[in-house]
Amino acid sequence: MTKAKTRIGIAGIGGVGGFVGAPLAAYYAHNPDLEVVFICKGQTLKAIEEKGLIFRSEGQERVVKPDLTSDDPATIGVLDALFLTTKSYALAEVLHTYSDCIGENTLLVPLQNMVHAQEIIRNVLPTKGKVLEGCIYVVSNKVAPGVVEHRGGPGKIVIGGDAAAAGWLVQAVTAAGVDLSFSEHIQQVLWQKFLFLSPVAALTTAYQKNFGELATAEELLEELEQMMLEVKELAATKGVTLTDENIATAKALLQKFPADAKTSLQLDFEQHNRNEKAFLIDYVLHKAAEAGIAVPAYEQVNKRISELYPVLS
Template sequence: MNPDKVKIGILGIGGIGGFVGAPLAKKYQDSTTKIIFICRGETKKAIQNNGLVFESKGIKETIYPHLVSDDPTEIGVLDVLILTSKSYSIKDVLSTYKDCINSETIIITLQNVVNAKEIIRETLPEADQIMEGCIYVASNVKQPGHIQHVGGPGKIFVGGKENHSLIDLLADGGLDITYVPNINEILWKKYLFVAPVAGITSAYKVTFGQLLEEENLMHILENMMIEIQSLAKKNNISLTKEDIETSKDLLTKFPFESKSSLQLDFENHNQTEKQFLVDYVIENAKKYGIETPFYNGVNEKIKTSYSVS
């Protein structure tokens, strides 16, 4: 990667993609670092015509990247691809944009999963430059091309092959990003929060604030976290009781009315990440002989509430 001339693609300009892409596009607007928003449909049309509208901490800005496109030929080969699309889209989007990726392209993942590298290599077995990561933020789409940051610090952690020049470039571009050598531990700690909270808020149709007020639901949530703790142990990751308490306390850091992205997708009749946040836990725990009565109960309630499999 030539540090003086870098082409960065942000794939998926939804809540996370918009949050990540906005400061980068603003910082590098008149630079040899090119920020490309890879999106399609109404989102592409809105940003091409009116820029990306981004709201955060009471400030609303309109930001224009170097390019907005869904055409692999127009985009060309990328130095960096930041994957912010939903987990269920990874295989399809990588197939669509495989010509934008070569052996030198660094792929940064920001999905709420603990097996992103595995998912990517099912589609791109030759992919060698994968930096798995996660982001702590609540950021939603108000309408196509209009993103609202509603909570969370926006802290990003990434791991994989160390690349200080890239991390510095992204940090200089306005991202709160840190390289960590033990990324699997960080991914599991985030998953400990994200997956159970997504499941229980969807099943019981409650906001983060309402969840905190319901003692019975907090009991279920804690036991779901204990089930994930058991699964993590089988993957050589030690999650402690303190990690569980920290995850529960994280709920207090979001606005009372916050909802999980899984819950919002169910409410809006969109495709959901249930396969990665609920089914993954149950299916993999079963392989190891781990009982998951609390996850099973939440899964059944989701099926009943939304008529899904």
């Protein structure tokens, strides 16, 4: 009897999905044992079917074609692992749509910028699949449907959860040249990233400042520190200890981005796109209220965003 192929899906071929999917599809092209499936829709699906995924990184461009590109759950079938790389607001919808592609043992790997992907996944799929929470350190953007540009950052993925279940995936993905590692302390990793991203995304949006402008605005840096302290207090209620050193590291990270770069939250508000505020800011406000923690800096920044963008927030 022939052994069934191992099947890895990537749902959402934008900045992050393209960054993860391109090396996987290239490395496993025509592989007898492992199949890579791009799950995408509309213009992106059409572009990749016609021309392949165009992926640019470090001055080089390559065109990759996965074994299958589809938006149809029946055609896709059951997957052994599924990277979830849509924006946070589309996560629940994707899980509903592709529920039939998720079996009891399918590894679900959310890479969104948030700390509660597991909660969202379990709301939609109470028992199906095995959740490996994760995050990615990269700047990679969709520049057109089916065209993704890796602009910087280490491109490092960290996942965690059931180590025994994750073993084969870590091996398969790293073999393709993707920097993916397993952490026994994934909650710590997720909150450490959130400690940077949530306040920085909020402040850049509220004050319409890019990374460089925020890094040199004394009064905003004080507000940044205050917001980080509020995240630290909230993390503690979840059993995660963030230290003053973590805060110093998060603040220093601000200098590592190109001065003229903007956070995607700021860009989404400016461009009147749907945005991830619910996951980056509102989450902190709600959970702090539930835990009885005061978060005045978050409240002030949230108020400013609501005044600036009354329709979008």
